[in-house]
Amino acid sequence: MNEPWTAPPGDGTAVVPIGDVWDVVEAPAETAAWVRQLRRVEAPAIVDPRQGRAWWLIPRGSANPTAWLWHQLQPTVVVRTSGSLIVPHAARSDGLRWVKPHPWGGTYLAQPERLAAVLTLLRSATAARRASVSPFYARGDTDAGPG
Template identity: 35%
Template structure:
């Protein structure tokens, strides 16, 4: 069964077309090194999708259903910056070079088709973010992921972050140590420095 908004095909043409992100789909861009590591796991996943390889710029693009990534917890994409970029139509128009569906090899823009391809050109944002996070850590190290405060969902500077004892979610039965902003720690009055 195909999820809503996951059916899209490249335009029937023989040349690369510059298409705007945010109209029919959004895009995610990362380096070839991060993508190659992620491909090792994405290729074996059930709902894998094609990706656009740009060897000239050393990057890879995945297209995703329009608006799904921004409606989802933006936290997963924020954590991956600057190594992974979410490209939407907001606030300005961004274009992505989309090769014809038959172009699957070569030095120019082409589609990378996974081993057990699902036939889809649009990726699942949640699954893609889940596979890109460990790929970023593998290529760039554990400090590469942006630290997000679980209290306010904003980026935390590691140099000023403090530890508190609390729950990730109000319904979470387990209390654990959380890394938060100093202001969030004062608000919760549970700072354990």
Template identity: 35%
Template sequence: MIDTSWAPPLHDEVLLLPAGRQWDAVRTSSAVAKWAFQILDGTESCAAIIDERMACAYWLMAVDDQSAYVHWERLRGHVAVLGAGPGTHYVGVPPTHHRAGPGLHWRFPADWSGRYLAHPYYLGAVLASAVRIAHGPDAVAAQCLLCERELERTDAVTVTVGSGPADATPRTLEVHPAMRPHRPPPRPPATIDMTHRRRYHYVEMSLAPDPEATPYTVRARCLACDDLSPEPEPSESITGQHERAQRWCTRHAAHDHADGRHFRFAATVTLRWRVTPAEDIGPAAL
């Protein structure tokens, strides 16, 4: 489970704190951050550090959680992950009341979640989209379509993917050498079943919050009777939805039910995402 409970110590000056101990830091340019904030605000809603002098932004995430997002290496040209390693990277952490320039300051979205640490997988996916928007689709490094990690063109090998020798349109992919398929010995002709053939077509896809849907919903459920808190208003912030669900829990517990008081509840936060293929793969389901 990712621990995002860290908060800056109380202080009045900028502190230089080492990355890789209490948290890792993610740094990117202001141009990329501008697009990332448009997606993160209202969904991730965590704080970020703005360095106007260097025209960059920092997000902090729980230490060692960079492994939760395998594509960080593909963003190296535009995104730097600062953590434990041979050298020590220091990040300037401003006081929490510094919320505007000049100088280092915190940026809090309007519906701030109260967190200073970001969720690494969601942050990484958003930054990948922001890099493409800010610098073009070729700004993100090539990807092995079988293992999804960064692929150096000089190390790539080609494989042909198709349903078999009779496939009229097989596709050639560039993959890591270790991903080259090992072909088993052919079966005797008498055992080959030619009644079912499949053709595989690999398409690159991007994942981002669904712009046509409510970005998030927070609801509470009573574990004793399965009653649900009311559906929140679409315009309500995620913090407001949390508070509304908590108030419903206390009101529900105050009722004298036939089987006794209900004191145990579960909360569900729903984030709605949308997958966008790089090319047409057929109509979307209704």
């Protein structure tokens, strides 16, 4: 299902080309936290808390940005099939790092259909939540307290 690929050993980072072994799915870091809680994606995300971004690696050729699977998630989710990505080494624990699901079977590449399904679910839930919150309207005078 997933091609074998592992993060480099150590605690540094490496610039790795996108599209040689894997493609990339990018989303807000907050999304990665929700994906991890749902436990439906068995691969870790690369998270950069300073940028507030997260990246999942998926098998090469499965991130066609125009495919309906990914197109419906734009612009929040971006897929990349070329370029490069700074990848943390396996033991890195600060800053740019791997955030692994529990339990984790050691696979670094996510299953694209499963990842897209979870991202779609999260997008739908967020849209439904926004639609159910009524806007605040000021009522009466602006003075507070008994009058």
